Amino acid sequence: MSAEQANSTALKPKKVDGPLKRSIKDFYKKLAKNKSALVGGYLIIFLFIVAIVGPFLTTQDPDFIDYGVKFEGPSAEHWLGTDHHGRDMFTRIIHGLGITMSIGIIATIIGGIAGVITGLISGYYGGKLDAVIMRLIDILLAFPGILLALALISILGASLQNVMIAISIFAIPTFARIVRGSTLSVKNLEYIDAMKALGASDFRIICKHILPNILSPIIVQASLFIASAVLSASGLSFLGLGVQPPSPELGALLSDGRDFMWDAGHIALYPGLAIMLIVLAFNIFGDGLRDALDPKINK
Amino acid sequence: MFQFIVRRLIQLIPVLLGVTILVFSLMHLSPGNPAHIIAGENAPASTVEQIENRLGLNDPIITQYFRFVKDAALLDFGNSWRTSLPVSSELWPKFWVTFELSIYSTIFSIFLGLFAGIISAVRQYSFADISIMLVALFGLSMPNFWLGLMLMQWFSIQLGWLPPTGWGTPQQIILPVITLGTMGAAVIARMTRSSMLDVISQDYIRTARAKGLKEKVVIYRHALKNALIPVVTVVGLQFGSLLAGSVLTESVFAINGMGKLIVDRILARDFPVVQASVLIIAVVFVFVNLIVDISYKFLNKRIKLD
Numbered sequence: 001m002s003a004e005q006a007n008s009t010a011l012k013p014k015k016v017d018g019p020l021k022r023s024i025k026d027f028y029k030k031l032a033k034n035k036s037a038l039v040g041g042y043l044i045i046f047l048f049i050v051a052i053v054g055p056f057l058t059t060q061d062p063d064f065i066d067y068g069v070k071f072e073g074p075s076a077e078h079w080l081g082t083d084h085h086g087r088d089m090f091t092r093i094i095h096g097l098g099i100t101m102s103i104g105i106i107a108t109i110i111g112g113i114a115g116v117i118t119g120l121i122s123g124y125y126g127g128k129l130d131a132v133i134m135r136l137i138d139i140l141l142a143f144p145g146i147l148l149a150l151a152l153i154s155i156l157g158a159s160l161q162n163v164m165i166a167i168s169i170f171a172i173p174t175f176a177r178i179v180r181g182s183t184l185s186v187k188n189l190e191y192i193d194a195m196k197a198l199g200a201s202d203f204r205i206i207c208k209h210i211l212p213n214i215l216s217p218i219i220v221q222a223s224l225f226i227a228s229a230v231l232s233a234s235g236l237s238f239l240g241l242g243v244q245p246p247s248p249e250l251g252a253l254l255s256d257g258r259d260f261m262w263d264a265g266h267i268a269l270y271p272g273l274a275i276m277l278i279v280l281a282f283n284i285f286g287d288g289l290r291d292a293l294d295p296k297i298n299k
Numbered sequence: 300m301f302q303f304i305v306r307r308l309i310q311l312i313p314v315l316l317g318v319t320i321l322v323f324s325l326m327h328l329s330p331g332n333p334a335h336i337i338a339g340e341n342a343p344a345s346t347v348e349q350i351e352n353r354l355g356l357n358d359p360i361i362t363q364y365f366r367f368v369k370d371a372a373l374l375d376f377g378n379s380w381r382t383s384l385p386v387s388s389e390l391w392p393k394f395w396v397t398f399e400l401s402i403y404s405t406i407f408s409i410f411l412g413l414f415a416g417i418i419s420a421v422r423q424y425s426f427a428d429i430s431i432m433l434v435a436l437f438g439l440s441m442p443n444f445w446l447g448l449m450l451m452q453w454f455s456i457q458l459g460w461l462p463p464t465g466w467g468t469p470q471q472i473i474l475p476v477i478t479l480g481t482m483g484a485a486v487i488a489r490m491t492r493s494s495m496l497d498v499i500s501q502d503y504i505r506t507a508r509a510k511g512l513k514e515k516v517v518i519y520r521h522a523l524k525n526a527l528i529p530v531v532t533v534v535g536l537q538f539g540s541l542l543a544g545s546v547l548t549e550s551v552f553a554i555n556g557m558g559k560l561i562v563d564r565i566l567a568r569d570f571p572v573v574q575a576s577v578l579i580i581a582v583v584f585v586f587v588n589l590i591v592d593i594s595y596k597f598l599n600k601r602i603k604l605d
Contacts, residue, residue, distance in 0.1 A: 139317030143577070144539030144584045146546060151322070151577045154565040155329045231442055235547050238444050239562050251442075258448055258551065265452050272445030279440040287436075 020212040027216060030292040037288025040223075043281035051098035060088040062095045062248050073266055081266045083256055089267065093274050096248035101278055103164055103243070104230035111168030112222050115175025120206055122176065123183025133176070140173040146232050153241045160249075163242040167229050178221050182214035216293045223286030227279045234275050250275045303596060307589055314585060322578045323367050326570045327360065336568060337380045376575035381567050386575045389560070394579060396466055396556035400548065401541040403476045408483030409534060415484070416491025420526075421518060423496065431488065438485030443544060447478035447551035464553040471552075479548045483537040490533045495526040528598050535591030539584040 031037050065085045072082045080089040122133040143151065149166040156162040186192065187210060195205050234251030236242035238258075243249035245256065250271045257268025326333065334350040335342070351357055354377075355366065370376065376386035415435065419428040454474060455463035465471045498504065499522055507517045546558030553559070557576050564572040 135313050135317065138314050139321060142314055142318050142581045142585050143543075144536075144580070145543035146540075147543040147577060147580055150543075150546065150561060150565065151325060151573070154570070154573050155325055227440065234442055235444060238442075238547065239550055241562065241565060254442070254445060254448070261448065261452060261456060265456070268445070268448045268452070272442055272448070275442050275445065276437070276440050279442070280436065283436065283440050 020208070023212045023215050027219075027293075031289065034288045034292035036284050037292050040281055040283070040285025040288055043277075044285055047097065047101065047278060047281055050094065051101055054094040055098065058088075058091040058094050060091045062087065062092045063246060064088070073264070080270045081264065083253075083267050084260050084263070089253075089270055092248040092253060093250065093270055096250045096253055096271065097274055097278070099160075099243065099247065100230055100234055100250040100275065103160065103167070103233040103249075104226045104278070104282075107164045107167035107229050107233070108171055108222055108226045110164070111171025112175050112218070112225070114168070115172040116179050116211075116218060118172060119176040119179025119181075120183055120210065123180040124187055124202065124206055124210065126184075130180075134180075137173045137176050140169075146235060149232055149236060150241070153236065158236075158241045158244065160243045160247070163233050163236050166236075167232055170232070171225055171229070174225060175218070175221060178217055179214060182217050183210055186210050186213050216289075220286050220290045220293065223282050223289060227282040227286065230275065230278050230282070300596070304593060307592060311585060311589065315582065318581045318585070319368050319371065319578065320364070322574055322581070323364050325574055325577070329568075329570060332356075333380065333570065371575075371578060376578075377571045379564075379569055379572050381564070381569040381572075386571050389572065390557065390575055390579070393555060393557045393560050394576075396554060397542065397545050397549070397558055400466070400472075400475060400479060400545050400554065400556060401538060403472060404480035404483065404541050404545075405534065405538050407476050407480035408487055408537065411480070411484040412487025413491055413530070415488040416530075417495060417518070417523070419488065419492040420495030420499065428492075432492070435485040435488045438481045439489075441481065443478050443482055444547040444551050446481060447474065447548055450474045450478060451551070466552070466554040466556070475548050475552045475554060478551065479541055479545060482544075483541060486533055486537060487530060490530050491526065494529045495522060498522045498526045524598075528595065531595055531598060532591055535587055538587050542580050542583060 031041070065087060066082075067085070070082055070084055072078055074081045078088050078090065080093065083089055083092070118133060118137075122130045140148065148170050149163070152166040152169060153162055156165065192205060192209060195209055200209075233242060234249070234254070237244075237249050237251030238255045240255065243252050245252050253271035254268055254275075257271060260267055332347070332351075333354065334347045334356060337350050338346045355363060358366075374387050376390070378384065379386055379389060382389065415431045419431045422428050451463045451474060454461045461474055462468070462471050463474075466475070499518075504517060504522055507521045508514075512521075543558075545556060546561060548554070549556045549558040550562060557580070561573055561576045564570075564576075
């Protein structure tokens with residue numbers, strides 16, 4: 001660092017972090033303190049690396065058919081054996097990992113954003129608008145679990161895209177409720193009144209002063225929702241209502257495994273383990289984060 | 300109490316209306332003319348028109364909606380597009396299979412979950428606690444259709460102890476119930492543990508111990524009763540997801556229930572059956588939640604009625 005630079009930083013008044021930056025810093029500090037959040041975080045990073053880099057490193061083609069080696073168990077050449085078309089299971093699972101994870105993550109991001117906006121509007125403005133939105137959310141919540149996704153797939157048809165749409169709609173009520181609750185607890189605090197007195201617009205207050213302060217519950221919810229989105233997405237593919245074969249999506253792989261249970265048990269074993277690993281990673285991360293951010297436990 | 304129930308029932312009306320509107324729209328948003336699907340691809344225009352008139356497909360949409368609600372209230376869901384049989388006659392036997400499966404699985408998950416959760420809480424941070432919570436985490440993260448396949452592989456294919464498919468005999472019930480109930484058991488165990496720990500740290504429990512009561516009495520008579528309150532809510536929600544989750548379990552074990560029916564008929568584009576099944580599950584779920592709310596109120600006298 002040159003003398004000039006050092007001078008200029010010394011002369012500048014100490015910069016105070018904005019609410020967003022403070023909230024992110026706070027978040028890291030708490031995250032580092034919780035071991036299970038860290039373990040989950042590392043596991044997620046590991047899965048990301050495998051899903052992104054893995055397909056370039058596998059030496060075999062996931063769709064390469066060789067009936068000479070069908071139903072073979074694990075061996076040096078085929079680490080996790082081969083399926084009914086003689087395709088290499090290890091390669092297929094590595095490729096499928098990315099597909100399954102991206103459905104879960106993209107659906108959660110789309111549905112999460114829609115849910116967060118709905119929840120913010122409902123919580124901030126309150127009144128009749130809030131009542132109407134909450135009734136609509138109640139209606140969506142009347143369809144338990146995978147049912148809403150099934151109903152939507154029945155209209156839209158089965159495909160990767162439609163599974164994402166169905167799951168993101170299924171995400172909206174969950175996020176909206178949590179965000180609404182958090183918004184309500186924040187919006188009557190003094191600093192929000194101060195902003196209003198200063199003449200800040202609603203949009204500015206919501207985006208710059210409410211949202212950063214309710215980010216933690218949203219991130220916890222996102223992590224836990226990705227876990228259930230991955231379960232739902234692979235479940236739909238397993239039923240033949242999601243991603244269609246020959247795509248190596250993990251649920252579709254499991255569906256092959258069911259058809260050839262009597263011939264080769266390993267076809268069903270490994271894709272399921274891969275799904276479980278993804279779900280486990282996001283569940284551990286979400287759980288740990290929730291504990292880390294819970295003021296009751298921090299005391 | 301009576302007032303509370305009446306008020307909750309009135310609150311259900313908009314939700315039920317919304318659910319029927321959503322389910323009704325399913326058929327109308329779906330691509331293709333129902334009359335064409337029923338008549339078959341190469342049917343003459345006159346046949347299609349006849350079917351349109353018979354089903355009232357040319358009536359205003361509002362009229363069609365009210366007819367749908369009126370018929371649904373009388374449990375008449377029209378005829379299947381595929382088998383031409385009345386939907387309700389196809390549906391009810393299958394509904395009871397799914398209902399049975401869900402009830403057994405709920406009972407399984409309550410017993411296993413409560414037992415595990417109480418042990419975990421009473422011996423916090425012990426080896427038993429840590430192992431139970433670890434198993435619960437896995438139970439929560441496992442795709443239940445995969446668990447079903449693995450159970451089938453071990454107990455049916457390799458050991459030959461239990462039949463791999465079907466529903467009805469006690470042997471046939473075991474595997475599907477474990478498959479469907481495991482995730483619920485994990486959720487209930489975690490909930491019971493944290494709720495128990497909350498209660499145990501409260502003053503009145505210390506008082507009970509200070510009085511010199513036996514630990515068993517303190518745990519089962521004083522702590523458990525209050526610790527169960529949040530668990531009841533979870534059980535209600537679980538029952539709903541079990542009803543819907545049975546879709547996967549039924550598909551694994553080839554059980555002829557409503558879940559399998561929904562999947563088969565989605566693939567066959569038989570909307571009246573899908574519509575009726577989705578509507579029935581949603582309505583049952585809404586009422587289960589009402590019962591949960593009421594029992595919640597009943598269990599916890601501190602909750603204000605409004």
